[in-house]
Amino acid sequence: MNIRSAVAAFGDAGLLALGAAPAAFGDEAAPDLVVGGIEPIDGVKPGSNFDLPVTVANQGTGAAEKVWVSYSVTRGLDFAEVPSNCRTQQVPSYDEMPERWIAVCAFDQAAEPGVVYTPEKPLRVKALDRALNDELRVRVGDFDPGADENGTPPVAGTAPAVELVEGQAGGEGSAPFVDVPVTSDNTADYQVTGAALKGSVGDKVTMKVKFTNAGPAWVMTKEGGRLVQVLVTPPAGTSVVKPHGFCEAEGDAYACGTSQRSVNEGGQETYTFELKIDKKVPGAKGSVALSAEARPFDPNKANDKADITLDVTAGGPTGSTNGSDGSDGSAGGSSSPGDDGRTENGGNLAATGSSATPAITGAAAAAVVTGAGTLLIVRRRRAGSLS
Template sequence: MTQQANRRLGPLRALGLVAAASLVAAGGAGTSYAVDTPLPVTITGEDRVALSLHSDNGQPTEQQVDLRLNAPGEPFEGDGIIPTVFTGEYTIRIDATELAGVADVELPCDADGLVAVCSGYELYAGQTYNKVGKIRLDVGDDSEAGDAGSIKVTGEGAGLEFTPLTVDVLVGGAEFLNRELSVPDDLRAGGTYEAPVGLRNAGGLGAEGAVLWFHGSRGVSFPDSYGNCSYAEVTTGPLLRQGTDAICTFPDPIDAGEAYALAEPLKVGTADFALHDVFTYAFSAVGPDGTAALRAAKDYRPGTGADLTLKKVSGADPADYTRYVDVDLPLKNTYDLELTGASLDAGAGDTVTAELGFRNNGPAWLSSQRSGGEPIGFTVAVPEGATVTRAPERCGENTIAEGVRGYFCWVSTPLLEDAEFTFPFELRVDRVVEGAKGKVALPEWDNPFDSDHANNSAWIVLNGSDGSDGSADGGTGDGTDGGTSGGPTPPGSGDGDSGSSGSSGADGTDGTDGSSGDGAGGGLALTGAGGVALIGGAALLALGLGAGAVVLLRRRARQSGGAVA
């Protein structure tokens, strides 16, 4: 049987029961078929698999081909129903006999050697729930470089017309590895790194040509423009996705076992605000099997200068080449995170607003390329005699020191070099306490990238006699300190947390919004799911770090489908 499940989000309409082997309405798309018109079904899956002779080709449980059936119609209707577009028996035949002696094959369903037959009964609109099975391919004892073959996947069923799938398999083809890079320690923001970009063909076959892709995050630029390259710049949207991409094509053959380098180093410029920005690159092959790694270039602009070329490198050390290359640059720059407080006068029963400030005085931004948008947190202690009647949206009640309740606030990253936020706390004075103070504080960590630690704390002062404006005073506080030593890794430190150039963790949207807005809005403390999440997660982390600990809220993993921001 197929591996598809009979999944429903609600009572399934009996769309396929009018005629067991005939067609009916095609679901949300509104397309219908006459009884004598076959339903078109496309067999989908990866159509090319390249097997390496020098690697394990992924984990054994990672199948390279995922076969599904794509039927007409939208996968979901407005009321949560998954439309059934066909009811009746059908079979899918997977024929891998061409791969005998070429590769080891693991087929799904009822397999007899290199042939498998999968059967099914219902089809749903789209391909999400029309699963057939997965195919795993490995090199075998007889596999040699250049071996090739195909898997033919076909289907049969009364009232159905299948579009078949052919999966081409190549063993030991061209396999490009990229030259490792190291950034000079003396590279500073505003400087240019000359990257010795190169490749080595570790495969068993040559390639007809090569394609080079390289990327720089927001603080990286490429001052040269080459005629055989195209460039795309993203300057809007989430900060984590902003930057420059380039694609260059090289038509000359790339011989097996040989190493190549760019005829001149690739210049990688850094902005004055750059700090731990990411530069990454990768070569891919245009091979004799017709596989090309060329990308659609409709959003790219062509280069204007002379062509960038490759030259062969003799005596290259294979240990200098790897599959993935990315570097942080520059490693030297600073930002200045500053908190500002407020000084207010009020009588008993009065309600006042403390406009707390958070800003980055630069010159660097906090790129968060490795942490994927991890927030920065700070604590707010409430002055004696006052009660918070309304807290900013990005603040939640928490234990900020042993036996001391206060608020934990956060600012999303990436954080622009001139970002500025306001956190308005509405306070009701229950009783007048002259000179009542509440400390506002970032963690007291050893952060070499923050150039001025003296302004990492400030005060909310109520009815002060000394005219204090709530600015940082460098004091140790009154037992309501929000900071602690030995805290979390400073943001922007490039600690190796995975995130994609790209990729993984948060998408950076909050970082973009936070860097352009005031970062705070109205909202009663501890209302809704956000407050619960903060108490359940951040509070436990803070207590685990000890009294007075302040932590950075780490976003939930992407696969959990949620984020704290």
């Protein structure tokens, strides 16, 4: 056999082997673990405990030699009792995910196909004082999921270890994980704080307004849900030189967002604007206010809006009905009786003709231009005659 034939034969054999491989792997029995048995939890009282009854079913064709059940709860919840065959870890907020607690329980026992199991004692969870709208995720697998590298070092539980026991069929899930909402009877007070500005016409001033969640609950907006907005309206007579980075212009106001989709109790956002005082408008007043969407968790509406005041101390013209204030380089106001027409008094000599000096100056300039033109023509004629 020559080299080309040998290579061809090896290639055919390789293709045959690759073609046979999937069939061989497909015949191998494998476990398929799913979790269920948990319904949405509503009406929890902050400070109280509740149990998490879960079921684990093996819908595969082979046994799982070992089972891991993972529980994850957002920061309004915590684990009240943790068995010694479980480890817990606190994970801070990152990548748009809120802060949470994770408990991973290892069960050193087989899960047979077609059998439903449940922990002999359900994991107990505590609702903290900040609980409101939280989330619970339960996941099952036949391998150790490991620790979250962004979290604290895992700590083993201290309560007696638990095992999986066979349960009754029915209620088992169809996926390896399930997300469950947990709602607590609690409130949060969203509020805003205004500002008191002071300066002279032409000054640039810094305006800082605040949005605060005074608690006691933290608030997590579900993905896709509408986040709270803070509407900032600067006082009349000012213009925005530089808005805050989270804010976008909407008519005369600015709509400002939050840095995260969750707002912790005591958490706040400060919105900083740079304004220019263009003119003095007596009684000018701006505002900072929460957007108008429903917030059933926040019954106190008295602090949803606050004033932004402006005290123009001195200098520059006051506002007028024609809106001319000199901020764009045009003259503002009008000359009063006794004005001498000087620009520092607001006079516009070219427009009003209050002095003959500009006319004389203009005539002289015209004469100079005309004379220069005549001289140029004469020179050209002389040059022509010499050529």
